[in-house]
Amino acid sequence: MFSWMVWTTPVAVFFISVAVMLVGMTMWETRAPTMERKGFLPIATTRGDRLFIGLMCAAWINLAWVGLGEKMMAWFSLAEEPSIWISLVLSMLALGLVMRKG
Template sequence: MFEWMAWTLPVAVFFVCIALMLVGMTVWEIKSPTTVRRGFLPMETTRGDRLFIGLLSAAYVNLAFVGLSGKFAEWFSLDGDPSIWISFVLSMVLLVLVMRKG
């Protein structure tokens, strides 16, 4: 059923993190309803809005990294493609930034 997707450990960890974030945000919203606020994003957002924007940004970072990993190996004279864990860490840092300051 899932043969079409490259289910590697980083991909599985990424999707588990997303599922845990959704569960956590649901519980947080039930316990403490959100308020609208304005950060560096050019609009007023709620926690859910920032999570959505952060997840989209994280997905784009991962896709860009996968698309450019061959070029990174060429540019930096690496023996192989760089580890996908690098993009995972970068995307999670971006997600945290959007959630906290967005």
């Protein structure tokens, strides 16, 4: 069923992290309903809104990293493409920033 996708360890960790976040946010929402608040994002958002925006940012960071991998090899004179683990860490930091300050 999922044979079309390259299931590497970083990809699996990313999707498992997303699933854990969704389950955790669901449980958090049932115990303590959220209220809208205004952060650095241009709109008032709830936790769920910030999670969605953060996950979208994380996805774009990972896609950009994969798409620019060969170019980064040339720009930085690397022997091989930079590790996908770096993009995973960057995307989770971006998600954390949006969730905390967004």
